[in-house]
Amino acid sequence: MTDAPLLPRWGHSTLADLLPSISAHLGLAEAGVPSIDLPASSRYVLVLVDGLGYDVLQQGLAVAPYCAGLFGDAQQLTATVPSTTATSLTSLGTGVGPAAHGMVGYSFRDPRTGVVFNSLAWDTPTAPEDLQTQTTWFERLALAGHASHAVVPARFDGSGLTRAALRGQVVSGLVREDDEDDLVARAVAASRAGDRSLVYVYERMLDHTAHAHGVGHPAWRNQLARIDAMLERLRAALDDDVVMLVTGDHGMVDVPADRRIIFEDTPALREGVDQFGGEGRFRQLYTTDPLGVAQRWASELGDRAWVRTRDEAIAEGWFGAVPSADVAGRIGDVVAAMRDDWAVMSLSLPGELALVGMHGSLTRAEMVVPLLVDDPAHDWGDAQDWNDGAEDW
Structure with a gap:
């Protein structure tokens, strides 16, 4: 790792x-x-x-x-x-x-x-x-x-x-x-x-x-x-x-079945999330409480993910240059990039649940x-x- x-x-x-x-x-x-x-x-x-x-x-x-x-x-x-x-x-x-x-x-x-x-x-x-x-x-x-x-x-x-x-x-x-x-x-x-x-x-x-x-x-x-x-x-x-x-x-x-964390089944991940984007290996979360959501996701996922607020990810250069306000608003208020072979999946996206190989x-x-x-x-x-x-x- x-x-x-x-x-x-x-x-x-x-x-x-x-x-x-x-x-x-x-x-x-x-x-x-x-x-x-x-x-x-x-x-x-x-x-x-x-x-x-x-x-x-x-x-x-x-x-x-x-x-x-x-x-x-x-x-x-x-x-x-x-x-x-x-x-x-x-x-x-x-x-x-x-x-x-x-x-x-x-x-x-x-x-x-x-x-x-x-x-x-x-x-x-x-x-x-x-x-x-x-x-x-x-x-x-x-x-x-x-x-x-x-x-x-x-x-x-x-x-x-x-x-x-x-x-x-x-x-x-x-x-x-x-x-x-x-x-x-x-x-x-x-x-x-x-x-x-x-x-x-x-x-x-x-x-x-x-x-x-x-x-x-x-x-x-x-x-x-x-x-x-x-x-x-x-x-x-x-x-x-x-x-x-x-x-x-x-x-x-490749993401094994036992490395899939279901969003709806994990209260700490659901709390405070208003909109859910991205994909299994890279989740983008939209919320009015970015610090709280980031803390809960980081605590829940531990060393299974790199969790950042939008401002932290931008400051670290994840997306390249500092974006305009218009572009910045497209990025999740919180982003979670999964480590190793873990993924966060959603029951609302059944097509994703059938995937074996993933990226993001x-x-x-x-x-x-x-x-x-x-x-x-x-x-x-x-x-x-x-x-x-x-x-x-």
Whole structure:
């Protein structure tokens, strides 16, 4: 058990630093000096595998020979806080932390309605562009005349999260998510568009399988093996001047049944909580008594969680820079990041009770994601130097 939560190294090696670093190589002066060391190129394909944490990939390398061949030079990036898809993808797209972009979790309070909403389902009337106002790097690339395409399931085109986190891309939508022939063909075609290009490819089934069965389950290993083969196939189909990057949005922790604390069954956790957000591994609590709620949660959970008031978490840098009042009000008055393999669940959210693999907290397994680089045009032998000091994780 670690004594302190693992926080992002903002401005240095987070998912928020990846697109600015790519954009610098694509000629955008506003991107400045890349903070992530990448091979120079005018064409990049970025594959984001949902749920691909550094540690879980390392555990599965035996069934992922393509990734294993790149893993020795893999860079270690951090996800955002919380380590969840909506927050990480928005940081990826905007190049800033959640304190700046305001997508502060899986479910959080919409300041315009006062209601906790689900940022994946986008079950709030507030327009995504009004809730997340930061310009994305895809929009910046488009303004500079460079092509950026998204090869994603067609149903994601125009979704709330896509509009909030990733707007500015030309979506090349997959009618059938399991049609790898179509995915490879679309990614290759998009990579050849214009003099400079960035293609974003999203693969979600590893996360889906881990939620249903857990990391290391045969079904999860089968998914990893399939994705690995798809990545190798995609790389082979791309032109040699294309740099292919593979990363994840968060890792994963399996939560046993006896490590699930039920909110409704625990009076000390219920007392004073007016609204209940977040997810099992990272709860956001809205209350008029933050100090009292924080004290009760800290006392009840003990060394099973890192409990902070909103002001304490902001002061410690959990969300990046100090947020505006509008963004700060979205974060729970109290936040509880679970340690080890514990979770706080709610009977009011029955879908969560069926999950095996979970994420959202500040453990290494959830926070650290790999950055795999495949650049056939150059010798990428210096990447290991970047990882000097990786033991600091």
